[in-house]
Amino acid sequence: MRLPLIVTAVCVLVAVLALRSAPSQAPAGEARPFALQDTRGTPVTDRDLRGQVVVLYFGYTFCPDVCPGELGYLARVLHALGEDAQQLAPRFITVDPQRDTAAVLDGYVPLFHPRLQALTGSPEAIAAAATTFGVTFQRVRAPGTDYDLFDHTSTIFVLDRHGHAAGRLSSRDSIARSVATLREILHRP
Amino acid sequence: MNVLLLALLPVSLFAMEVTGAFARATAPGQTTGAVFLTLVNTGAATALTGASTPAAGRVELHTHQEDAQGVRRMRAIERIEVPATGSTVLVPGGHHLMLFNLTAPLTEGGTIALTLAFADQRTVTTTVPVRWAGATAADDAACCPH
Numbered sequence A: 001m002r003l004p005l006i007v008t009a010v011c012v013l014v015a016v017l018a019l020r021s022a023p024s025q026a027p028a029g030e031a032r033p034f035a036l037q038d039t040r041g042t043p044v045t046d047r048d049l050r051g052q053v054v055v056l057y058f059g060y061t062f063c064p065d066v067c068p069g070e071l072g073y074l075a076r077v078l079h080a081l082g083e084d085a086q087q088l089a090p091r092f093i094t095v096d097p098q099r100d101t102a103a104v105l106d107g108y109v110p111l112f113h114p115r116l117q118a119l120t121g122s123p124e125a126i127a128a129a130a131t132t133f134g135v136t137f138q139r140v141r142a143p144g145t146d147y148d149l150f151d152h153t154s155t156i157f158v159l160d161r162h163g164h165a166a167g168r169l170s171s172r173d174s175i176a177r178s179v180a181t182l183r184e185i186l187h188r189p
Numbered sequence B: 001m002n003v004l005l006l007a008l009l010p011v012s013l014f015a016m017e018v019t020g021a022f023a024r025a026t027a028p029g030q031t032t033g034a035v036f037l038t039l040v041n042t043g044a045a046t047a048l049t050g051a052s053t054p055a056a057g058r059v060e061l062h063t064h065q066e067d068a069q070g071v072r073r074m075r076a077i078e079r080i081e082v083p084a085t086g087s088t089v090l091v092p093g094g095h096h097l098m099l100f101n102l103t104a105p106l107t108e109g110g111t112i113a114l115t116l117a118f119a120d121q122r123t124v125t126t127t128v129p130v131r132w133a134g135a136t137a138a139d140d141a142a143c144c145p146h
Helices: A003-021 A065-089 A100-109 A123-133 A177-188 B002-008
Strands: A035-038 A043-045 A053-059 A088-094 A118-119 A136-142 A149-153 A156-159 A163-168 B017-024 B031-043 B046-052 B056-066 B071-077 B080-082 B084-090 B096-103 B111-118 B123-131
Touching: A035 A123, A053 A065, A053 A123, A053 A149, A053 A177, A065 A088, A065 A156, A065 A163, A065 A177, A088 A100, A088 A123, A156 A177, A156 B111, A163 A177, B017 B111, B031 B046, B031 B111, B031 B123, B046 B056, B080 B084
Parallel strands: A053 A088, A088 A118, B017 B123
Antiparallel strands: A035 A043, A053 A156, A136 A149, A149 B071, A156 A163, B017 B031, B031 B084, B031 B096, B046 B080, B046 B111, B056 B071, B056 B096, B111 B123
8 A cells, every 4th residue: 555655655766866957057959069270280179168169160262252151240240249159169160171171261261250160071071060950052063164162051150168069040030130140159057 | 537437336345444353352162163253345336155264163154043942053154244334243142153163272362364355356354353262242341350
């Protein structure tokens, strides 16, 4: 006759323990692991950027319109954040390591913002990172041309301080809106 | 006799104006660049069919298409229409002039000479200022210290 009482007590105990261990934070997205390198060849993984809010854009420097436009938008947002920008890790990931050598990347990112850094890697590592973020990119050569272009998803991704997906920024949004979005993520525990 | 010949010239000969032109700064080693501008036409309908500049080996006309998944596709096009008594804009995200084989990096604060060719054999030469790499308009000052 005591069994149901014990079972009930155990269930209650388990429930209480489960509630106490549940983190009380805003819902976070999935983890976004990546294994890339900086322009010196030093490995940079998602874990290396924990503690900062990461803002990522995949692109290539041969692209003269969309990529500079998105990075320019990101630069404006970083500028508008003022001191808060110190807690962000803005990164440009090249999908074209063949043309985007370390020297080119080192000269490119400072054109936009002093905190913007480039990440690169092997084609396989970059493809893996792109897959993780759901970024589509494809090398194309239009008939009659002698150069490669990349058709690519153009999106600015945000990771919270724990490396989890925290949404996106759109250059169609006002600077103020993107600033507010980033400030909210910065203030999460 | 010469005065009579001048009177026979089409009015549209001097009717194309270029406004708001700018190029974006590039880094050493970058081989491509972009120029944006507005064409203001007070003459007959025509089309921009080509361009050249001493700053680049060649210039192509380009535009963008974005599919439903947000994938941008940039493609070369043969001509950009300019309506009669109207204007056509080449702005970020839309049409632009793409410069290939830059002879030197485009540096902010500098200028490049640009010659535009039109379907009616007109050409227009203009001086294009170079703005910061993320500029979206000709009057776009650099936002951030660098």
